[in-house]
Amino acid sequence: MISTTFLLLGLALCLHVAECTPKTTPLDSIVFSALNCRKHSAVLTDFGGVGDGKTSNTKAFTSAINKLSGLASDGGAMLIVPPGKWLTGSFNLTSHFTLYIHKDAVLLGSQDESEWPNIDVLPSYGREINFPGGRLSSLIFGTNLTDVVVTGGNGTIDGQGANWWKKYRNKELNVSRPFLIEIMYSNQVQISNLTLINSPSWNVHPIYSSDVVIQGMTILAPTDSPNTDGINPDSCTNIRIEDCYIVSGDDCIAVKSGWDRYGLKVGMPTQQLVIRRLTCISPDSATIALGSEMSGGIQDVRIEDITAIKTQSGVRIKTAVGRGGFVRDIYVRRMIMKTMKYVFWMTGSYRLHPDPSFDPKALPEITRINYRDMVAENVTYAARLEGISNDPFTGICISNVTITLTETPKKLQWNCTNVEGVTSNVTPSPVCDMLPEKKHVECPFPEDRLPIEDVKLKSCSIASNI
Ligand SMILES: *[C@@H]1O[C@H](CO)[C@@H](O)[C@H](O)[C@H]1NC(C)=O
Ligand SMILES: *[C@@H]1O[C@H](CO)[C@@H](O)[C@H](O)[C@H]1NC(C)=O
Ligand SMILES: *[C@@H]1O[C@H](CO)[C@@H](O)[C@H](O)[C@H]1NC(C)=O
Ligand SMILES: *[C@@H]1O[C@H](CO)[C@@H](O)[C@H](O)[C@H]1NC(C)=O
Ligand SMILES: *[C@@H]1O[C@H](CO)[C@@H](O)[C@H](O)[C@H]1NC(C)=O
Numbered sequence: 001m002i003s004t005t006f007l008l009l010g011l012a013l014c015l016h017v018a019e020c021t022p023k024t025t026p027l028d029s030i031v032f033s034a035l036n037c038r039k040h041s042a043v044l045t046d047f048g049g050v051g052d053g054k055t056s057n058t059k060a061f062t063s064a065i066n067k068l069s070g071l072a073s074d075g076g077a078m079l080i081v082p083p084g085k086w087l088t089g090s091f092n093l094t095s096h097f098t099l100y101i102h103k104d105a106v107l108l109g110s111q112d113e114s115e116w117p118n119i120d121v122l123p124s125y126g127r128e129i130n131f132p133g134g135r136l137s138s139l140i141f142g143t144n145l146t147d148v149v150v151t152g153g154n155g156t157i158d159g160q161g162a163n164w165w166k167k168y169r170n171k172e173l174n175v176s177r178p179f180l181i182e183i184m185y186s187n188q189v190q191i192s193n194l195t196l197i198n199s200p201s202w203n204v205h206p207i208y209s210s211d212v213v214i215q216g217m218t219i220l221a222p223t224d225s226p227n228t229d230g231i232n233p234d235s236c237t238n239i240r241i242e243d244c245y246i247v248s249g250d251d252c253i254a255v256k257s258g259w260d261r262y263g264l265k266v267g268m269p270t271q272q273l274v275i276r277r278l279t280c281i282s283p284d285s286a287t288i289a290l291g292s293e294m295s296g297g298i299q300d301v302r303i304e305d306i307t308a309i310k311t312q313s314g315v316r317i318k319t320a321v322g323r324g325g326f327v328r329d330i331y332v333r334r335m336i337m338k339t340m341k342y343v344f345w346m347t348g349s350y351r352l353h354p355d356p357s358f359d360p361k362a363l364p365e366i367t368r369i370n371y372r373d374m375v376a377e378n379v380t381y382a383a384r385l386e387g388i389s390n391d392p393f394t395g396i397c398i399s400n401v402t403i404t405l406t407e408t409p410k411k412l413q414w415n416c417t418n419v420e421g422v423t424s425n426v427t428p429s430p431v432c433d434m435l436p437e438k439k440h441v442e443c444p445f446p447e448d449r450l451p452i453e454d455v456k457l458k459s460c461s462i463a464s465n466i
């Protein structure tokens with residue numbers, strides 16, 4: 001569907017650039033899918049952007065988005081980042097807005113720390129542990145927004161993180177490292193069809209938001225880079241993450257909801273979350289971690305069609321005494337895992353805390369965790385399931401799982417403490433008294449659909465001369 005308005009606006013943009021009027025080549029049209037199409041559009045160069053990889057475009061982005069925010073109530077606007085290398089510091093998004101990164105465009109994260117404003121710490125985290133200077137804004141940041149899209153024809157955002165990783169390792173930072181994309185207190189959010197590389201820290205962090213679609217993301221970071229988590233849905237409701245390929249130095253996806261007294265006080269769970277068709281490579285971390293910051297609660301998570309290669313663990317639960325909160329009603333099916341340290345891993349003693357004096361009575365509730373229909377090859381340990389004494393993890397169900405061990409497998413394949421549940425049709429046969437084998441059990445996976453699964457993207461298009 002090509003909207004005439006878009007065509008006209010595309011031409012209008014073209015017409016005010018003198019050399020483009022007698023164009024010999026036909027206009028390329030950009031076609032993409034989005035929650036909403038926009039009536040207006042502009043190109044970064046209209047606001048003084050320079051794509052030479054050296055000139056800072058922070059001001060160009062800021063003035064473009066400030067200007068376009070005025071069109072929010074008139075059909076919204078889209079900012080196109082055209083082919084080129086666009087060095088920039090942090091900038092803020094607006095509502096009813098689309099940032100479109102062309103397939104031949106690369107955003108480069110500025111190496112100048114003054115281009116990254118210091119912003120408030122997150123209330124559900126309370127403080128930046130080890131960083132008294134606070135936290136820096138993400139490269140692309142948005143807060144209190146409605147209807148915001150960050151997409152592209154697989155265009156690239158390069159965080160140029162190497163310098164940040166070095167400073168972090170040398171303990172030269174007094175602020176926490178920025179993320180690439182963070183959206184807070186927002187609804188109707190789409191992040192799609194982009195390649196994110198070399199993030200200083202986490203890549204994509206939606207927090208305190210609802211109705212979020214993240215799809216078609218390629219996220220790449222060296223597997224030894226510190227804390228380069230792929231996607232971290234945090235205190236979000238109704239969220240769908242699909243068709244992503246992630247290679248990272250930390251968890252490919254880490255589902256969170258704040259920690260200890262700060263997370264408990266904010267009390268916003270991550271819930272109604274779908275994760276599907278993910279491929280993950282993360283030798284020292286999880287394919288999908290639930291926690292360790294989970295004090296606001298994590299519930300109703302549906303995970304399916306996941307491939308993990310050379311990854312430390314599959315869907316891992318991380319928590320600790322002091323967290324409180326819950327992880328419950330987690331459903332996982334159809335995972336293929338190749339070269340794994342652990343297939344199943346749950347940890348009840350994850351040591352990190354924001355305050356040394358956490359509440360020992362704040363016990364997390366971990367229950368109704370379901371895994372089914374999985375194949376894992378070249379596995380070092382089948383399972384390490386460590387609950388909390390006087391606070392066992394209950395309702396664990398594992399069915400129809402085939403595991404092939406490495407040539408030199410460890411002796412203790414199922415290391416179970418303080419867990420309760422059942423296994424069925426798992427080979428080789430588990431040796432874990434706390435998860436006795438029952439015949440013909442199929443662990444549940446809900447048949448209903450979550451509201452976010454019915455959110456359809458519209459086909460948007462714009463004629464452009466870029
Ligand atoms: C973006 O918005 C936040 C919160 O309002 C603010 O603290 C920050 O300075 C803004 N960033 C820029 C680059 O203007
Ligand atoms: C952080 O470090 C910078 C210089 O690296 C210094 O100017 C600033 O005062 C420090 N802030 C805090 C809170 O330590
Ligand atoms: C953003 O929304 C939060 C939560 O509703 C609110 O506490 C905060 O004041 C809002 N911030 C702005 C800048 O409107
Ligand atoms: C996007 O780009 C990345 C990096 O070049 C590439 O690996 C990936 O296959 C591309 N994805 C699509 C859907 O074209
Ligand atoms: C965006 O990615 C999806 C896969 O996630 C793909 O089906 C779609 O064609 C892509 N769209 C564009 C415009 O690249």
Ligand SMILES: *[C@@H]1O[C@H](CO)[C@@H](O)[C@H](O)[C@H]1NC(C)=O
Nearest residue numbers: 334335372373374375400401
């Ligand atoms: C067991 O899991 C495999 C995938 O690993 C699937 O093909 C098969 O249908 C499942 N069997 C049952 C009985 O669900």
Ligand SMILES: *[C@@H]1O[C@H](CO)[C@@H](O)[C@H](O)[C@H]1NC(C)=O
Nearest residue numbers: 338339340378379380406407
């Ligand atoms: C199996 O896993 C080991 C690590 O445990 C690894 O060194 C080896 O390359 C893997 N083999 C295959 C065939 O992937």
Ligand SMILES: *[C@@H]1O[C@H](CO)[C@@H](O)[C@H](O)[C@H]1NC(C)=O
Nearest residue numbers: 347384385386412415416417
């Ligand atoms: C079994 O698990 C416990 C708790 O995670 C751990 O302390 C212990 O080292 C494990 N034992 C082996 C042999 O891996």
